Amino acid sequence: MYSAEQTVDAYGWAATDSSGILSPFRFIRRANGYNDITIKILYCGICHTDLHLAKDELGMTTYPLVPGHEIVGQVTKVGRNVSKFRVGDKAGAGPIVDSCGKCENCNEDQESYCSKLKWIFNGQFEDGLRSYGGYSDKLVIHERYAVLIPDKFPLDGAAPLLGAGSTVYSPMRYFGLAEPGKHIGVVGLGGLGHLAVKFAKAFGMKVTVISTSPSKRNDAVEQLGADAFLVSQDQEQLQAAMGTMDSIMDTVSAFHSLLPLVDLLKTNGKLIMVGAPVPPPELPILPLLSGRKLIAGSSCGGMKETQEMIDFAAKHNITADIEVVPIDYVNTAYERLAKNDVKYRFVIDVANTLYPPL
Numbered sequence: 001m002y003s004a005e006q007t008v009d010a011y012g013w014a015a016t017d018s019s020g021i022l023s024p025f026r027f028i029r030r031a032n033g034y035n036d037i038t039i040k041i042l043y044c045g046i047c048h049t050d051l052h053l054a055k056d057e058l059g060m061t062t063y064p065l066v067p068g069h070e071i072v073g074q075v076t077k078v079g080r081n082v083s084k085f086r087v088g089d090k091a092g093a094g095p096i097v098d099s100c101g102k103c104e105n106c107n108e109d110q111e112s113y114c115s116k117l118k119w120i121f122n123g124q125f126e127d128g129l130r131s132y133g134g135y136s137d138k139l140v141i142h143e144r145y146a147v148l149i150p151d152k153f154p155l156d157g158a159a160p161l162l163g164a165g166s167t168v169y170s171p172m173r174y175f176g177l178a179e180p181g182k183h184i185g186v187v188g189l190g191g192l193g194h195l196a197v198k199f200a201k202a203f204g205m206k207v208t209v210i211s212t213s214p215s216k217r218n219d220a221v222e223q224l225g226a227d228a229f230l231v232s233q234d235q236e237q238l239q240a241a242m243g244t245m246d247s248i249m250d251t252v253s254a255f256h257s258l259l260p261l262v263d264l265l266k267t268n269g270k271l272i273m274v275g276a277p278v279p280p281p282e283l284p285i286l287p288l289l290s291g292r293k294l295i296a297g298s299s300c301g302g303m304k305e306t307q308e309m310i311d312f313a314a315k316h317n318i319t320a321d322i323e324v325v326p327i328d329y330v331n332t333a334y335e336r337l338a339k340n341d342v343k344y345r346f347v348i349d350v351a352n353t354l355y356p357p358l
């Protein structure tokens with residue numbers, strides 16, 4: 001179907017069914033076009049979305065699936081029209097690999113909401129090729145959908161910013177949460193949650209971590225700099241904090257009730273859902289009406305905002321707290337991620353541990 005000139009050989013690790021177990025896999029990507037860069041992938045973060053999709057928990061997976069949307073690497077090729085990158089630059093790519101480039105959303109740098117958006121994995125390009133993610137040796141991507149990683153920014157700790165970082169930064173900006181002194185609750189101290197705490201502190205906000213695990217108090221306050229910690233099962237603590245928060249960012253990946261969270265908000269407060277809880281919770285409508293409160297959802301940032309987020313993170317020394325693992329650890333990493341046993345993001349050392357399948 002494709003000639004050798006139109007494609008390049010690639011390899012990585014793929015899930016082939018809803019067991020979600022990954023194994024070595026060969027595939028093709030399109031050859032580097034005039035507007036494309038090729039990135040030799042160095043690190044890729046493991047997001048809970050990778051796990052949801054590997055196991056088809058959202059009912060939208062096409063196998064084989066090469067997950068990974070928290071990618072950093074080195075540019076090895078640039079097309080003749082490329083202006084943003086040079087060979088040797090460090091580049092990052094997140095969940096978006098393509099969009100129409102001309103709709104209202106794209107024109108307003110909100111590519112994440114383009115109806116023709118192509119996800120970096122589990123998607124299909126116009127030419128019929130499937131999109132495969134960052135648990136792989138290389139990525140070919142239009143320069144619009146890649147960002148520059150500043151020199152001296154640690155690449156392993158920066159990788160999760162492309163997915164988790166962008167997903168928590170974007171709604172803080174868009175919904176006007178990121179104002180000094182405003183009180184934000186962060187629910188779920190995982191990959192997204194711990195970065196939400198770091199960004200919120202860098203914006204000068206007051207941060208309360210809301211968690212089911214009392215054992216995370218020390219980390220939240222001492223390591224991540226949260227101002228307060230609330231155990232979500234503790235009725236007394238919940239009662240005491242009712243009506244005190246301007247906003248809450250909910251990063252939880254599993255079913256949970258939203259009512260206690262809505263109660264924590266002040267009048268006009270905003271609960272922003274960035275997690276994709278399976279199964280989804282019910283909406284507590286009456287408490288929303290009586291407090292003019294808002295529940296909204298948000299995806300990752302557009303490309304302009306993703307670059308802004310990376311530059312902000314580099315300026316404020318924000319990187320993810322990570323556990324770097326070899327690619328052949330990925331199935332164990334998934335088991336541990338499902339049990340919330342990671343502080344706070346697995347990052348695959350792709351360049352040093354991924355080899356072509358025999």
Ligand SMILES: NC(=O)c1ccc[n+]([C@@H]2O[C@H](COP(=O)([O-])OP(=O)(O)OC[C@H]3O[C@@H](n4cnc5c(N)ncnc54)[C@H](O)[C@@H]3O)[C@@H](O)[C@H]2O)c1
Pocket residue numbers: 046047048049050052163164167188189190191192193212251252253254255256273274275276277298299300337340344
């Ligand atoms: N909006 C987006 O575009 C976007 C982007 C990336 C990830 N996500 C979603 O965000 C969610 C979080 O992703 P992550 O990578 O941070 O995952 P993670 O596993 O690192 O963190 C999830 C957190 O939820 C907590 N949690 C799990 N079950 C819970 C429960 N029943 N009650 C309370 N807390 C519970 C865990 O302790 C953990 O702290 C996932 O659903 C993921 O798919 C959405």
Ligand SMILES: [Zn+2]
Pocket residue numbers: 099100101102103104105106107114115116
């Ligand atoms: Zn568009």
